[in-house]
């Protein structure tokens with residue numbers, strides 16, 4: 001099963017702005033810190049061994065102390081490792097949840113424990129706040145697959161066809177679109193436009209999976225998530241063979257045949273809700289590796305099988321560079337105000353839609369892929 005190693009590498013602008021490798025000097029695990037972090041350790045004891053906690057706890061304590069002094073909040077994506085997600089993040093969830101929390105945040109400083117497009121989304125929604133990303137190399141293969149100029153050309157090719165852009169895109173791409181979406185609400189957003197044809201960018205697989213749920217004709221772009229595209233039907237067959245009765249939950253950035261071979265498909269929030277509500281005996285989440293650890297913390301009676309496809313970009317965010325960001329107030333996310341204003345309209349239109357239902361089949365499994373028009 002080819003589920004172990006995915007190499008990432010940033011290209012383009014962010015690669016030139018690399019964050020320093022040096023983090024803060026190691027801190028001591030004193031009895032006082034052990035006491036102050038004991039309740040946090042109890043929460044994550046099922047996924048973090050005691051010997052590792054001694055290395056994490058001092059930095060966790062330092063971050064939680066400093067963020068209060070600074071008046072900062074930390075937004076933690078579901079693909080962060082558990083010591084970040086459960087121990088320093090103030091708000092957690094998928095891209096849609098974090099966008100909503102950024103908009104509501106009652107703090108002058110936002111530290112984005114996630115990738116660069118997420119930090120940009122926070123800045124778009126909160127132009128007067130300071131938004132920090134702990135490592136500027138934390139990119140995304142989807143966000144890098146398309147530019148604002150590409151969207152302009154598509155609009156010329158398909159005049160009058162509304163453009164929906166996945167939030168996994170740069171601010172300049174969002175600025176060229178009509179409305180944003182996430183995997184939680186993509187079908188809802190596409191149908192909200194009341195149009196016979198919609199351009200849905202840039203994830204080819206998400207677009208194909210959305211097309212199974214709607215009669216709207218979909219035109220899309222050949223972008224892919226480098227993590228989710230790696231999963232195969234053979235992986236799922238192997239998992240089922242080795243774990244009889246296992247329930248297979250899949251993210252819609254995966255290929256359509258992988259979705260078809262699954263028991264349930266939905267966004268990270270949908271998968272998390274499915275596990276919370278149904279408490280399956282054993283389950284596998286076909287998505288980024290840390291998600292299983294984070295959902296396992298909240299569902300101690302569920303047995304998780306954990307194929308490990310890591311997102312190399314998400315894994316650039318560490319406790320050390322979160323602390324460094326708070327200590328030095330770097331790296332501040334800056335967006336051209338004119339681009340940010342146009343992008344804000346598209347993000348805000350998405351946020352203004354009613355929140356999607358907490359659970360339910362937003363994507364179908366057990367069926368062939370639907371047709372889309374693919375432009376590259």
Ligand code: SF4
Nearest residue numbers: 140141225226227311
């Ligand atoms: S998991 Fe995929 S979509 Fe998410 S940040 Fe990583 S490369 Fe991008």
